[in-house]
Amino acid sequence: MGFGHTEGRAVSTENVSKKVGFLGLGHMGGPMAANLVRAGYEVLAFDPVPAAQEQARRDGATVVATPVAAVAESEIVITMLPNGRIVLDLYNEVLAAAEPGTLFVDCSTIDVDDAKSAAELAVAAGHRALDAPVSGGVAGAAAGTLTFMVGGADDDFAAALPLLEIMGGKVVHCGGAGVGQAAKVCNNMILGISMIGLSEAIVLGEKLGLTHEKFFDVVSTASGQSWALTSYCPVPGPVPTSPANNDYRPGFATALMTKDLGLAANALQANGIDGQIGLLAAEIYHRFNQDEAGKDFSAIVTDIRKRSGGEQA
Secondary structure, three states: OOEEEEOOEEEEHHHHHOEEEEEOOOOOHHHHHHHHHHOOOEEEEEOOOHHHHHHHHHOOOEEOOOHHHHHHOOOEEEEOOOOHHHHHHHHHHHHHHOOOOOEEEEOOOOOHHHHHHHHHHHHHOOOEEEEOOEEOHHHHHHHOOEEEEEEOOHHHHHHHHHHHHHHEEEEEEEEOOOHHHHHHHHHHHHHHHHHHHHHHHHHHHHHOOOOHHHHHHHHOOOOOOOHHHHOOOOOOOOOOOOHHHHOOOOOOEHHHHHHHHHHHHHHHHHOOOOOHHHHHHHHHHHHHHHHHOOOEHHHHHHHHHHHOOOOOO
């Protein structure tokens, strides 16, 4: 086996003969596909947006004219799409064109029931399927450090693992079909709730005369510590890389958090969970999303401050 190196990542030259279909080349899918190209895979890529197509070409992917063209010659097909309806519609469009036994790996964040339905469609058509949503945002997609939460059969997970390890820093097989999505919806419900609670505490601290710096110094090493604070602090200053230092330009947009909390709310209600905080978090972000869909989700602190009669800090 021959190996080369690209951007610090070992690359097998044997991968060049392996074709991967990649459908959905947006902020997340584009960098993920680029990492596969750099690792030596031939990526047959499709996206309806011209700008995404051009970037994929610059990254070395083979951009094809239709989703069917991307699927027909590929051993593995990866999808990264906005919602479950689009995933299901696309599967209905392309499954018949795929070679028998093609492995479909959906990395979109969608409803658990939609993920199960997508897997059922693929299996009924003679193929294999995994749900493999991700965490880590655009920066993680570009760096190849995403966390993959995977649902599906053991053998299919093993077949997809080499590709997932190229695109991610951690890959967890969570269980059967749909369970990867279950892990994602639970994780992001925690994140949304955490950011709201953190932001309320920050605004309370402002009212009580506590500076952002002293708030961070205390809480970051005390029992209130959280990833939302230490990695994604919602106010400028304490964490220089957080979106708060760049006018809340999104790493993870409010629109996406609203979508994910909506999925969590649906799951809570469908399964009879007394998830009062999760449901409230979904309502809060739904309201904030009406005007600030393009801001980072951590900008919720500005809404709490405004509703509390405070000025921008």
